[in-house]
Amino acid sequence: DVKVTQSSRYLVKRTGEKVFLECVQDMDHENMFWYRQDPGLGLRLIYFSYDVKMKEKGDIPEGYSVSREKKERFSLILESASTNQTSMYLCASSLLGGRSYEQYFGPGTRLTVT
Amino acid sequence: GQNIDQPTEMTATEGAIVQINCTYQTSGFNGLFWYQQHAGEAPTFLSYNVLDGLEEKGRFSSFLSRSKGYSYLLLKELQMKDSASYLCAVRYYGQNFVFGPGTRLSVLP
Numbered sequence: 001d002v003k004v005t006q007s008s009r010y011l012v013k014r015t016g017e018k019v020f021l022e023c024v025q026d027m028d029h030e031n032m033f034w035y036r037q038d039p040g041l042g043l044r045l046i047y048f049s050y051d052v053k054m055k056e057k058g059d060i061p062e063g064y065s066v067s068r069e070k071k072e073r074f075s076l077i078l079e080s081a082s083t084n085q086t087s088m089y090l091c092a093s094s095l096l097g098g099r100s101y102e103q104y105f106g107p108g109t110r111l112t113v114t
Numbered sequence: 115g116q117n118i119d120q121p122t123e124m125t126a127t128e129g130a131i132v133q134i135n136c137t138y139q140t141s142g143f144n145g146l147f148w149y150q151q152h153a154g155e156a157p158t159f160l161s162y163n164v165l166d167g168l169e170e171k172g173r174f175s176s177f178l179s180r181s182k183g184y185s186y187l188l189l190k191e192l193q194m195k196d197s198a199s200y201l202c203a204v205r206y207y208g209q210n211f212v213f214g215p216g217t218r219l220s221v222l223p
Binding site for chain 2: 048
Protein backbone atom coordinates (compact mmCIF):
# COMPACT_ATOMS: atom_id res chain seq x y z
CA ASP A 1 0.00 0.00 0.00
CA VAL A 2 1.49 3.28 -1.11
CA LYS A 3 2.22 5.76 1.61
CA VAL A 4 3.23 9.39 1.89
CA THR A 5 3.59 10.73 5.41
CA GLN A 6 4.06 14.25 6.69
CA SER A 7 5.65 15.10 10.01
CA SER A 8 2.76 17.08 11.48
CA ARG A 9 -0.96 17.43 10.83
CA TYR A 10 -1.21 20.78 12.61
CA LEU A 11 1.47 23.34 13.34
CA VAL A 12 1.35 26.80 14.90
CA LYS A 13 4.37 29.07 14.53
CA ARG A 14 5.17 32.70 15.19
CA THR A 15 6.08 35.27 12.57
CA GLY A 16 9.80 35.16 11.82
CA GLU A 17 10.35 31.59 12.98
CA LYS A 18 12.09 29.07 10.78
CA VAL A 19 9.73 26.20 9.96
CA PHE A 20 10.54 22.72 8.70
CA LEU A 21 7.91 20.50 7.09
CA GLU A 22 9.01 16.94 6.45
CA CYS A 23 7.64 14.47 3.92
CA VAL A 24 8.56 10.80 3.53
CA GLN A 25 7.40 8.32 0.88
CA ASP A 26 7.95 4.59 0.86
CA MET A 27 7.25 3.89 -2.81
CA ASP A 28 10.73 4.54 -4.22
CA HIS A 29 9.29 7.39 -6.31
CA GLU A 30 11.69 9.70 -8.11
CA ASN A 31 9.43 12.78 -8.12
CA MET A 32 8.40 14.64 -5.01
CA PHE A 33 6.35 17.82 -4.77
CA TRP A 34 5.30 20.46 -2.27
CA TYR A 35 2.00 22.29 -2.75
CA ARG A 36 0.01 24.73 -0.74
CA GLN A 37 -3.78 24.68 -0.86
CA ASP A 38 -5.88 27.74 -0.19
CA PRO A 39 -9.66 28.15 -0.56
CA GLY A 40 -10.64 29.18 -4.07
CA LEU A 41 -7.09 28.89 -5.40
CA GLY A 42 -6.62 25.15 -5.61
CA LEU A 43 -3.26 23.48 -5.21
CA ARG A 44 -0.28 25.62 -6.16
CA LEU A 45 3.15 24.11 -6.70
CA ILE A 46 5.92 25.52 -4.51
CA TYR A 47 8.88 23.28 -5.40
CA PHE A 48 9.48 19.85 -6.83
CA SER A 49 12.36 17.43 -7.07
CA TYR A 50 13.00 14.68 -9.58
CA ASP A 51 16.08 13.22 -7.94
CA VAL A 52 18.19 13.38 -4.83
CA LYS A 53 19.77 16.82 -4.35
CA MET A 54 17.83 18.15 -7.36
CA LYS A 55 15.16 20.81 -7.00
CA GLU A 56 13.11 22.98 -9.30
CA LYS A 57 11.00 26.02 -8.54
CA GLY A 58 7.28 25.74 -8.97
CA ASP A 59 4.79 28.56 -9.39
CA ILE A 60 5.16 30.18 -5.96
CA PRO A 61 8.66 29.51 -4.55
CA GLU A 62 9.17 32.88 -2.86
CA GLY A 63 9.73 32.58 0.86
CA TYR A 64 10.37 28.83 0.68
CA SER A 65 13.31 26.50 0.15
CA VAL A 66 13.58 22.73 -0.05
CA SER A 67 16.01 19.94 0.68
CA ARG A 68 16.25 16.42 -0.70
CA GLU A 69 19.20 14.56 0.74
CA LYS A 70 17.62 11.10 0.43
CA LYS A 71 15.28 9.73 -2.20
CA GLU A 72 12.45 9.08 0.23
CA ARG A 73 12.52 12.43 2.04
CA PHE A 74 11.64 15.92 0.83
CA SER A 75 11.68 18.84 3.23
CA LEU A 76 10.04 22.24 2.86
CA ILE A 77 11.62 25.11 4.76
CA LEU A 78 10.08 28.46 5.56
CA GLU A 79 13.13 30.59 6.31
CA SER A 80 11.18 33.30 8.14
CA ALA A 81 7.50 32.47 8.51
CA SER A 82 4.96 35.16 7.69
CA THR A 83 1.21 35.30 8.25
CA ASN A 84 0.53 34.97 4.51
CA GLN A 85 2.12 31.53 4.66
CA THR A 86 -0.75 30.29 6.81
CA SER A 87 -2.11 27.47 4.65
CA MET A 88 -2.53 23.74 4.12
CA TYR A 89 0.70 22.20 2.82
CA LEU A 90 0.51 18.99 0.84
CA CYS A 91 3.39 16.77 -0.18
CA ALA A 92 3.09 14.37 -3.11
CA SER A 93 5.21 11.84 -4.95
CA SER A 94 5.07 10.10 -8.31
CA LEU A 95 7.08 7.91 -10.60
CA LEU A 96 9.33 9.49 -13.19
CA GLY A 97 8.73 8.47 -16.75
CA GLY A 98 7.26 9.22 -20.13
CA ARG A 99 3.74 8.45 -19.00
CA SER A 100 1.98 10.95 -16.81
CA TYR A 101 1.90 9.00 -13.58
CA GLU A 102 -0.57 10.05 -10.94
CA GLN A 103 0.60 11.74 -7.79
CA TYR A 104 0.14 10.26 -4.34
CA PHE A 105 -0.52 12.79 -1.62
CA GLY A 106 0.28 12.94 2.05
CA PRO A 107 -2.39 13.88 4.62
CA GLY A 108 -1.31 17.53 4.70
CA THR A 109 0.02 19.90 7.34
CA ARG A 110 -2.19 22.79 8.37
CA LEU A 111 0.22 25.58 9.28
CA THR A 112 -0.90 28.67 11.16
CA VAL A 113 1.52 31.58 11.47
CA THR A 114 0.56 34.09 14.15
CA GLY B 115 0.17 30.32 -16.71
CA GLN B 116 -2.48 27.83 -17.66
CA ASN B 117 -5.88 28.45 -16.12
CA ILE B 118 -8.20 25.60 -15.28
CA ASP B 119 -11.85 26.35 -14.66
CA GLN B 120 -14.34 24.33 -12.67
CA PRO B 121 -17.61 25.26 -10.97
CA THR B 122 -17.06 26.19 -7.36
CA GLU B 123 -19.96 24.25 -5.85
CA MET B 124 -22.58 21.74 -6.90
CA THR B 125 -25.43 20.06 -5.09
CA ALA B 126 -27.14 16.80 -6.01
CA THR B 127 -29.46 14.23 -4.49
CA GLU B 128 -28.54 10.75 -3.33
CA GLY B 129 -29.04 8.24 -6.16
CA ALA B 130 -28.83 10.89 -8.87
CA ILE B 131 -26.20 11.53 -11.57
CA VAL B 132 -23.95 14.59 -11.52
CA GLN B 133 -21.51 15.94 -14.10
CA ILE B 134 -18.59 18.14 -13.05
CA ASN B 135 -17.02 20.09 -15.89
CA CYS B 136 -13.46 21.24 -16.33
CA THR B 137 -12.03 23.49 -19.05
CA TYR B 138 -8.37 24.14 -19.69
CA GLN B 139 -5.97 25.71 -22.14
CA THR B 140 -5.06 23.19 -24.84
CA SER B 141 -1.55 24.27 -25.80
CA GLY B 142 1.00 21.72 -24.56
CA PHE B 143 -1.60 19.37 -23.10
CA ASN B 144 -0.19 16.06 -21.89
CA GLY B 145 -2.89 14.44 -19.79
CA LEU B 146 -5.74 15.22 -17.43
CA PHE B 147 -6.37 13.84 -13.96
CA TRP B 148 -9.32 13.89 -11.59
CA TYR B 149 -8.81 13.67 -7.84
CA GLN B 150 -11.27 13.36 -4.98
CA GLN B 151 -10.60 15.17 -1.73
CA HIS B 152 -12.73 14.74 1.38
CA ALA B 153 -12.65 17.58 3.87
CA GLY B 154 -9.43 17.54 5.89
CA GLU B 155 -7.95 14.68 3.89
CA ALA B 156 -5.43 14.21 1.09
CA PRO B 157 -6.53 14.16 -2.55
CA THR B 158 -6.85 10.65 -3.96
CA PHE B 159 -6.54 9.70 -7.62
CA LEU B 160 -9.76 8.94 -9.51
CA SER B 161 -9.01 8.91 -13.22
CA TYR B 162 -6.59 9.75 -16.02
CA ASN B 163 -7.39 10.77 -19.61
CA VAL B 164 -4.89 11.49 -22.34
CA LEU B 165 -6.90 10.46 -25.42
CA ASP B 166 -10.37 11.63 -26.45
CA GLY B 167 -13.30 9.69 -25.14
CA LEU B 168 -14.81 8.22 -22.06
CA GLU B 169 -12.98 6.26 -19.36
CA GLU B 170 -15.31 4.30 -17.11
CA LYS B 171 -14.43 3.05 -13.67
CA GLY B 172 -17.40 1.74 -11.73
CA ARG B 173 -19.75 4.56 -10.76
CA PHE B 174 -17.27 7.17 -11.97
CA SER B 175 -16.50 8.07 -15.59
CA SER B 176 -14.29 10.76 -17.07
CA PHE B 177 -14.53 12.25 -20.53
CA LEU B 178 -11.97 14.21 -22.52
CA SER B 179 -12.13 16.33 -25.66
CA ARG B 180 -8.63 17.58 -26.42
CA SER B 181 -9.67 19.86 -29.27
CA LYS B 182 -12.17 21.66 -27.05
CA GLY B 183 -10.01 21.73 -23.93
CA TYR B 184 -12.85 20.13 -22.03
CA SER B 185 -13.31 17.28 -19.60
CA TYR B 186 -16.04 16.12 -17.28
CA LEU B 187 -16.32 13.75 -14.38
CA LEU B 188 -19.58 11.84 -14.23
CA LEU B 189 -20.73 10.35 -10.96
CA LYS B 190 -23.64 7.91 -11.06
CA GLU B 191 -25.84 6.52 -8.28
CA LEU B 192 -24.64 9.19 -5.93
CA GLN B 193 -23.98 8.22 -2.34
CA MET B 194 -23.59 10.42 0.72
CA LYS B 195 -19.91 9.49 0.88
CA ASP B 196 -19.40 11.14 -2.52
CA SER B 197 -19.70 14.53 -0.82
CA ALA B 198 -16.20 15.90 -1.38
CA SER B 199 -14.19 18.28 -3.50
CA TYR B 200 -13.26 17.13 -6.98
CA LEU B 201 -10.03 18.47 -8.42
CA CYS B 202 -9.23 18.66 -12.11
CA ALA B 203 -5.48 18.69 -12.87
CA VAL B 204 -3.75 19.02 -16.22
CA ARG B 205 -0.19 18.11 -17.04
CA TYR B 206 1.51 20.20 -19.69
CA TYR B 207 4.64 19.26 -21.61
CA GLY B 208 7.75 20.46 -19.85
CA GLN B 209 5.76 21.37 -16.74
CA ASN B 210 4.19 19.75 -13.80
CA PHE B 211 0.56 19.50 -12.91
CA VAL B 212 -1.69 22.53 -12.88
CA PHE B 213 -4.68 22.14 -10.60
CA GLY B 214 -8.06 23.75 -10.90
CA PRO B 215 -9.70 25.35 -7.85
CA GLY B 216 -11.82 22.26 -7.19
CA THR B 217 -15.57 21.69 -7.18
CA ARG B 218 -17.22 21.08 -3.82
CA LEU B 219 -20.03 18.56 -4.25
CA SER B 220 -22.72 18.19 -1.63
CA VAL B 221 -24.92 15.10 -1.82
CA LEU B 222 -28.26 15.53 -0.07
CA PRO B 223 -30.51 12.72 1.19
